[in-house]
Amino acid sequence: MLSIISDAIASTSTSYQGSSYSMIIMLLFFGLFFYFIILRPQQKRAKLHKALIHSITKGDEILTNGGLVGKVAKVTETGYFLVSLNDTNEVLIKRDFITAILPKGTIKSL
The missing domain is CATH 1.20.5 (Single alpha-helices involved in coiled-coils or other helix-helix interfaces)
Structure with missing residues (x-):
């Protein structure tokens, strides 16, 4: 066997x-x-x-990875953008987190 x-x-x-x-x-x-x-x-x-x-230049309207929509207020040499969300709120965002440049007037239409 x-x-x-x-x-x-x-x-x-x-x-x-x-x-x-x-x-x-x-x-x-x-x-x-x-x-x-x-x-x-x-x-x-x-x-x-x-x-x-x-x-991206100053005045462009952008969309971030996190869903924030704002207007670029200042571009720094260190790789950051100062983004104005409205008249009173500004956020410092790293360059890599920008998803898209939106057409002019998008923020006002929202």
């Missing part, structure tokens, strides 16, 4: 000895897939966001 089981196990444990080129081609394919599906679109979004951030 034991010899039958050991023969069955031995017959199923054959290893596949494929070409080493197939492994290299598969790794290359997955690398290209990863680049075109994940890395490249992320790099494009980061480049667009950086251009958006550098185009």
Whole structure:
């Protein structure tokens, strides 16, 4: 009985000895897939966001990640914006947290 089981196990444990080129081609394919599906679109979004951030000037109406809508009152060299939410409230916001520049007159229409 034991010899039958050991023969069955031995017959199923054959290893596949494929070409080493197939492994290299598969790794290359997955690398290209990863680049075109994940890395490249992320790099494009980061480049667009950086251009958006550098185009902000005093008086622009902006939207932040937190949902605040305000007008840029002051742009500092250290990477922060002083945003006026209304006539009495001003908030200091880091440059990276700006989501979009809104069209002029958006705050008044809200």
